[in-house]
Amino acid sequence: MRVLLIHQYFLEDNDGGGSRWNEISRFWQQEGHDITVVAGMVHYMGNRPAKYQNKYFHQETNRDGVKVIRCHVSESYNKSFLGRLWAYFSFTFSSIWGGLYYTKGKYDVIVVTSPPLFVGITAYVLSVLKRTPFVFEIRDLWPESAIDTGVLTSGFLIKFAYWFEKFIYHKARFINVLTPAFREKLIHTKGVPADKIFFIPNAADFSLSEELLQTFDVTSFRKLHHLENHFVVTYVGAHGIANHLIQVLETAELLPDTPVLFLLIGDGMQKKELKAEAQKRNITNVRFIDSVPKRDVFKYILASDVGASVLKKVDTFKTVYSNKTFDYMSCQKPILMAIDGVSRQLVEDAQAGMYVEPENPVDFAEKIRFYLSHPATVTTHGKNGYRYAKENFDREVLAKKYLGYLSQV
Known part of the structure; x- marks a missing residue:
């Protein structure tokens, strides 16, 4: 099968961040399918690699054998809301051009993954001009x-x-949703036919975690990074408005009498402000770490005691799964889930951690103190999460299932 994937934030080799599609495309390519990706030149956290300076298009084959066509994204991405909006549309224009002139031959299906929503414009235009159906994720x-x-x-x-x-949902051949709550919303609120929707969620990359669980020297890593004698709570992900990481700083202020150390790994529009706020408040039990490759992310998780999933307290986020939750599970770490809704239900069903009321530092601190005084529960919750993810959220199994739906197209 020849698949054209449109994904503005498809990661570079060794990039940090959401690697869902890097892992799926690697598996599909290994299974003998031909995958081409139309992607942007700016990381979702706002970074642009130097090799793309003064370029509008760049073609390469990544380490997994997947052909990647990088397309221009405006450098106004990090300047303001209007700048980011223009960056979205600049990718729309450049990706249409790149998709027309740098992808050759007939494709069986186009897959487009959002957000941003506007990548759907690229999918629709290429679908019409290439006479190829598209699946919207x-x-x-x-x-x-x-x-x-x-x-x-x-x-x-x-x-x-x-x-x-509404237009793009109507034109798509199928729609993939990453949570059951999305499916209910589309059917009951947005009027999308149920038989048009399938469900392939985020998942855990066990190929990496199981290797490191066998070979990684946690003690040496903790010593190297001065983590010994600490109870380490790690957050991995974006540092943006949606994440509202100020609640982590406020929680840290309530735990000065404990060995708790928070690691905030990643980047984003609010990282500079968060670092300044931590310094202003003289918070010494929070450490900021820049984005690191996926393999190194897993090392930090394995060297931690607990993983944290955090988002702003808004109703829409009750419908999402935090993708890093599955990384914590695959590394046998319990989860402090500061997201209500389906993410809370996931952790509670798996008995893989504890729910924390979003934007409630007192509750956050109390749950951490519970883990401090119940080390056996930390271990039990970690193993429960690993087992549950292995049974329900194995990336390789779900990638095969995804191919099954695409074959119907």
Whole structure:
């Protein structure tokens, strides 16, 4: 099967961040399918590699044998909301051009993954011009999440986003949703036929975690990074408006009498402000670490005691799975889940951690103190999560299932 994937934030080799599609495309390529990716030149956290300076298109084959066509994204991405909006549309224009002139031959299916929602424009145009059906994947409900977090405020843009969302759902051959809550929302609120929707969620990369569980020297790593004698709570992910990581700083302020150390790994628009706030408040039990490759992320998780999944307290986020939750599970670490809704249900069903009320530092601190005084529960929750993810969220198993749906197209 020849698959054309449109993914603005497809990771570079050794990039940190959400690697869902890098892992799926690697597996498909290894299974003998031909995968081409149309991607952007700016990481979702805002970084642009130097090799793309003054370039509008760049072709390469990544380490997994997947052909990647990088397309221009405006450098205004990090400057303001309007700058980011223009960056989205600049990728729309460049990816249409790149998809037309740098992808040769006939494809069996186009897969497009959002957010941003506007990548659907690229999918629709290429679908018409190449006479190829497309599958639309929803990783986050957009525009709802952008509205709830205050990122999208223009009445005109909101109306356009809702109109285009309805249009693209109608034109897609299938829609993949990453959580059961998305499926219910599409059927009961947005009027999408149930037989048009399938469910392939985020998942755990056991190929990496199981290797490191056997070979990684946790003691030496903790000593090297001065983590010994600490109870380490690690957060991995974006440092943006949606994540509301100020609640972690406020929690840290409540735990000065404990050996707790928070590691915040990643990057984003608010990281500089968070570091300044931590310094202003003289918070010494929070450590900021820049984005690292996936393998190193897993090393930090394995060297931690607990993983944290954190988002802003808005209703839309009750419908999402935090993708790093599955990384914590695959590394046998319990989860402090500061997200309500389906993510909370996931952790409670798996008995893999504890729910923390979002934006409630007192509750956050109390749950950490519980783990401090119940080390056996830490171990039990970690093993429960690993077992549950292995049974229900194995990336390789779900990648095969995804191919089954694409073959129907």
